[in-house]
Amino acid sequence: MGLRTALMCKKFKEYAVLKYLARRVASSLFALLVITVIVFLLSHLSGNPVDALLPDDASQEQIDAFIRDWGLDKPLWQQYATFLGNAVHGDFGTSLKWQGEDAMGFVLDRMPATLQLGGLAILMSVVIALPLGVAAAVYKGTPIDNSAQMFALLGQSMPNFWLGIVLIWVFSVWLGWLPTSGMGTIYHAILPAIAIAWFQVSALARLTRSAMLEVLDAEYIKLARVKGVSESVVIWKHALRNAAVVPLTYFGILAASILTGSVVIETVFSWPGMGWVAIEAIRGRDFPVVQAVIIAYAVIYMISNLVVDLLYVAIDPRIRND
Amino acid sequence: MTQTQDTPLLEVKDLRVEISTKAGSFYPVNGHNFTLNKGETLGIVGESGSGKSMTATSLVRLLPKHAAKVKSGSIKLEGRELLDLSEAEMRKVRGSEIAMILQDPQTSLNPSFTVGEQISEAFRLHAPGPKKTMRARAIDALRKVKVAAPEHRVDCYPNELSGGMRQRVVGAIAISCEPKIIIADEPTTSLDVTVQAQYLRLLKELQDDTGMGIIFITHDFGIVANLCHKIVVMYFGRIVESGSVERIFANPAHPYTEALIGAVPKLRGHKGRLTTIKGQPPAPMEPLQGCPFAPRCEKADSRCFAELPPTLDADGDGEHLASCWRVLDQ
Amino acid sequence: MIDFSVNRVSAMRFWVRLWSLPLVPITILLVVFIIPAFFADFIAPHDPYVPNLRARLQPPVGFGGTWEYILGTDRLGRDILSRILHGAWYVLAVSMIGIAVGVVVGTTLGLIAGYARGWFDGLVMRLVDISLALPAMLLALALAAAIGASFLSVVIVVGFALWAYFARQVRAEVLLLRNSDFVARSQVAGSSHTRILFRHILPNVMNTIVVLATLQVGIAIMLDASLSFLGIGIPRPTPTWGLLVSDGRDFIATDWWISFFPGLAILLTVMSANMLGDWLREQLDPRQRQI
Numbered sequence: 001m002g003l004r005t006a007l008m009c010k011k012f013k014e015y016a017v018l019k020y021l022a023r024r025v026a027s028s029l030f031a032l033l034v035i036t037v038i039v040f041l042l043s044h045l046s047g048n049p050v051d052a053l054l055p056d057d058a059s060q061e062q063i064d065a066f067i068r069d070w071g072l073d074k075p076l077w078q079q080y081a082t083f084l085g086n087a088v089h090g091d092f093g094t095s096l097k098w099q100g101e102d103a104m105g106f107v108l109d110r111m112p113a114t115l116q117l118g119g120l121a122i123l124m125s126v127v128i129a130l131p132l133g134v135a136a137a138v139y140k141g142t143p144i145d146n147s148a149q150m151f152a153l154l155g156q157s158m159p160n161f162w163l164g165i166v167l168i169w170v171f172s173v174w175l176g177w178l179p180t181s182g183m184g185t186i187y188h189a190i191l192p193a194i195a196i197a198w199f200q201v202s203a204l205a206r207l208t209r210s211a212m213l214e215v216l217d218a219e220y221i222k223l224a225r226v227k228g229v230s231e232s233v234v235i236w237k238h239a240l241r242n243a244a245v246v247p248l249t250y251f252g253i254l255a256a257s258i259l260t261g262s263v264v265i266e267t268v269f270s271w272p273g274m275g276w277v278a279i280e281a282i283r284g285r286d287f288p289v290v291q292a293v294i295i296a297y298a299v300i301y302m303i304s305n306l307v308v309d310l311l312y313v314a315i316d317p318r319i320r321n322d
Numbered sequence: 323m324t325q326t327q328d329t330p331l332l333e334v335k336d337l338r339v340e341i342s343t344k345a346g347s348f349y350p351v352n353g354h355n356f357t358l359n360k361g362e363t364l365g366i367v368g369e370s371g372s373g374k375s376m377t378a379t380s381l382v383r384l385l386p387k388h389a390a391k392v393k394s395g396s397i398k399l400e401g402r403e404l405l406d407l408s409e410a411e412m413r414k415v416r417g418s419e420i421a422m423i424l425q426d427p428q429t430s431l432n433p434s435f436t437v438g439e440q441i442s443e444a445f446r447l448h449a450p451g452p453k454k455t456m457r458a459r460a461i462d463a464l465r466k467v468k469v470a471a472p473e474h475r476v477d478c479y480p481n482e483l484s485g486g487m488r489q490r491v492v493g494a495i496a497i498s499c500e501p502k503i504i505i506a507d508e509p510t511t512s513l514d515v516t517v518q519a520q521y522l523r524l525l526k527e528l529q530d531d532t533g534m535g536i537i538f539i540t541h542d543f544g545i546v547a548n549l550c551h552k553i554v555v556m557y558f559g560r561i562v563e564s565g566s567v568e569r570i571f572a573n574p575a576h577p578y579t580e581a582l583i584g585a586v587p588k589l590r591g592h593k594g595r596l597t598t599i600k601g602q603p604p605a606p607m608e609p610l611q612g613c614p615f616a617p618r619c620e621k622a623d624s625r626c627f628a629e630l631p632p633t634l635d636a637d638g639d640g641e642h643l644a645s646c647w648r649v650l651d652q
Numbered sequence: 653m654i655d656f657s658v659n660r661v662s663a664m665r666f667w668v669r670l671w672s673l674p675l676v677p678i679t680i681l682l683v684v685f686i687i688p689a690f691f692a693d694f695i696a697p698h699d700p701y702v703p704n705l706r707a708r709l710q711p712p713v714g715f716g717g718t719w720e721y722i723l724g725t726d727r728l729g730r731d732i733l734s735r736i737l738h739g740a741w742y743v744l745a746v747s748m749i750g751i752a753v754g755v756v757v758g759t760t761l762g763l764i765a766g767y768a769r770g771w772f773d774g775l776v777m778r779l780v781d782i783s784l785a786l787p788a789m790l791l792a793l794a795l796a797a798a799i800g801a802s803f804l805s806v807v808i809v810v811g812f813a814l815w816a817y818f819a820r821q822v823r824a825e826v827l828l829l830r831n832s833d834f835v836a837r838s839q840v841a842g843s844s845h846t847r848i849l850f851r852h853i854l855p856n857v858m859n860t861i862v863v864l865a866t867l868q869v870g871i872a873i874m875l876d877a878s879l880s881f882l883g884i885g886i887p888r889p890t891p892t893w894g895l896l897v898s899d900g901r902d903f904i905a906t907d908w909w910i911s912f913f914p915g916l917a918i919l920l921t922v923m924s925a926n927m928l929g930d931w932l933r934e935q936l937d938p939r940q941r942q943i
Contacts, residue, residue, distance in 0.1 A: 042798035157923035162915030219430040228417035260789040
């Protein structure tokens with residue numbers, strides 16, 4: 001029996017992975033569908049969607065054409081079907097604030113800026129948080145651990161927009177090292193990325209620490225030492241490989257949090273990304289663009305969660321066989 | 323079987339390990355003396371908490387940092403003092419000269435690496451060679467511990483194997499570098515009885531092949547009787563009795579040993595009830611006067627409560643030692 | 653019936669533990685947050701809304717300012733300290749009501765889902781998954797665009813951001829409790845489902861709810877602050893803390909105090925709430941205590 005399992009190992013693994021991923025994709029699509037429902041309903045919540053989606057000075061012909069195009073004279077569920085059909089093709093109407101721009105096209109133009117900033121923030125959080133969390137666990141109870149914990153507490157309690165402002169104050173105004181706002185060079189990205197990453201560093205470091213503490217107590221860590229493996233290899237290979245699964249589960253939340261952070265921080269630093277567009281669109285009561293931004297954010301978020309799932313499969317053999 | 327004229331494989335003298343906590347300190351290993359020769363199996367027996375595992379970990383110098391440290395004594399591997407080695411030198415000893423098999427097969431393999439990777443890691447450290455042969459050597463090690471279809475198993479992750487199979491893999495890791503000594507710390511407690519017996523037979527066969535010394539740590543006198551040549555009985559951090567299996571079973575000098583033997587079914591053809599030892603061992607930091615076993619001992623008298631018995635020669639030839647006042651009375 | 657002897661022992665332990673109260677975070681919370689929230693009218697030295705152009709942009713004490721305006725004034729000459737003190741009430745109200753919404757919705761759904769199982773459980777758990785998968789900020793943006801930002805919209809966003817955590821946790825505990833002896837006994841005794849749920853099961857998940865709610869205070873305050881900073885929270889002229897920070901952000905180069913002190917108030921409040929939550933979890937959560 002055992003032999004057959006061994007022989008089937010590989011084939012079974014591939015099947016299980018596919019099934020697992022298919023389930024994750026399905027649930028992501030479902031969540032996306034729910035978001036479209038919410039966005040759609042909200043556009044009706046404000047009263048007449050014509051008011052929300054067309055400029056105030058629209059002519060009667062424009063209004064009639066709009067009602068025809070979006071099927072606003074039909075029952076609600078048909079309207080939703082039309083909305084969904086258009087949404088699938090990326091059609092959210094035209095922007096009111098940025099006259100004549102296609103709403104989704106305008107948002108997509110801004111997407112690379114947001115992704116750059118978010119990517120840099122994620123990179124920063126991982127590069128700082130993992131060593132910090134590992135060090136805190138390895139030197140548990142020492143001043144290293146205590147200061148890491150203090151740092152984590154501070155980081156999780158600091159409002160990121162305020163941190164952004166303080167960073168501008170210190171590094172741009174006082175020291176004059178980095179630009180205050182805008183986009184262009186890598187230097188422009190440093191302060192906003194720090195402001196977004198700060199909270200994540202604390203959360204990730206905390207998680208890494210507790211995961212490492214648990215793993216370092218495991219028998220297989222003892223076995224590795226008994227084999228004569230050096231302490232650094234024990235920590236960075238044997239322990240971290242297992243502990244990394246826990247912070248990884250947090251990456252889904254991390255993606256959401258960085259996304260939220262980007263809305264706030266792009267506003268602070270006038271970084272012309274999707275978050276900045278979202279706030280400007282709300283100020284201009286530009287509902288087509290707000291809808292497009294929300295859906296675009298949701299799609300980014302779902303995709304990053306799927307990437308996490310893939311990483312998950314890659315890093316933990318237990319999941320492959322689950 | 324014993325080679326008294328040569329230097330013994332392992333010689334432990336007056337070993338003391340101290341654990342210090344905020345509440346105070348105590349000695350889970352308190353003045354150990356024993357030797358292990360080539361091809362010999364030494365059983366360290368005692369209840370849980372008696373300091374058996376602490377003895378084992380102190381031999382490979384893997385005591386928990388900060389909390390515990392070797393206070394005094396000497397551990398000599400073929401005449402070489404292990405306590406004087408640097409950490410880097412000690413790492414070379416671990417796994418290649420002294421290997422260890424840990425208690426729990428369910429958790430002592432790293433879930434993130436394949437069986438083959440974990441076996442060949444030991445080779446890489448102690449006997450490096452070309453990468454291609456690593457796999458072959460890992461398969462070889464699995465074959466030695468009688469794992470069926472090792473060519474396939476070598477690529478499996480631990481969670482794909484049964485408990486007994488995992489324990490064999492742990493064994494394969496231990497023997498992979500042909501160590502001089504294997505320390506087995508209750509390696510079979512979580513396995514079922516048939517698997518247990520198979521595993522113990524396997525260990526014995528491996529010993530016959532290689533002539534390695536085995537230190538077997540257990541609470542089960544039944545296993546000791548089948549497997550070991552010499553026994554060390556521990557109670558409350560101290561060795562209360564030591565000697566050859568035959569002598570100790572024939573004539574246990576310490577009431578604690580007697581009670582442990584009595585707790586094993588049918589070992590000496592006992593037909594009566596199994597005895598159990600009443601009470602609990604004292605708490606680690608309890609101040610003690612006299613013999614630590616006295617409160618649980620049916621034969622204790624006032625002297626036992628007043629004064630700690632020294633290590634005494636039970637049979638008059640230095641081969642069977644016990645620390646119990648009753649030895650003097652015989 | 654609940655085993656009261658056990659409860660009494662743990663209650664006693666609880667009072668013993670009160671001696672080890674974390675006094676620093678409690679003091680900060682009282683001074684910065686709770687007392688101002690209720691007594692701002694009496695403590696605040698100036699009116700938070702009325703401009704006083706003669707006292708424009710006064711720096712704080714120690715930076716060239718006077719004790720008249722301890723933390724300085726803004727561009728319209730309004731006292732920063734008074735505005736922070738008055739803002740506390742709105743921050744407190746939004747976070748407490750938002751958490752209350754989250755607790756009531758989450759706990760009720762979690763209780764019923766865990767107790768009834770079946771299709772309802774499946775539905776609730778799907779909703780929990782979706783809710784956890786949706787960043788609250790997206791809902792905040794959509795709400796602000798659709799119905800405009802208001803006290804209500806912020807409360808909805810906070811409640812939405814939190815309910816799923818309560819639902820998931822409560823459901824998990826109910827699943828354990830429903831198989832326990834005292835539930836079986838009251839079922840045999842003929843108690844109604846409602847009675848079992850609210851008289852027997854609810855008291856036993858109360859600890860969890862309290863701990864979780866305390867830990868969410870920081871999240872709620874932070875969310876509220878972010879929204880008002882972005883201008884999609886409680887609208888002007890209400891001096892919520894996020895808005896106060898936003899007021900000064902264009903003047904950071906010259907008049908740093910306008911943004912700095914409101915942000916410090918957020919930091920201190922959230923940090924103390926987090927510390928208190930951690931402490932409470934250690935005290936009340938038996939699993940944590942065992943570790």
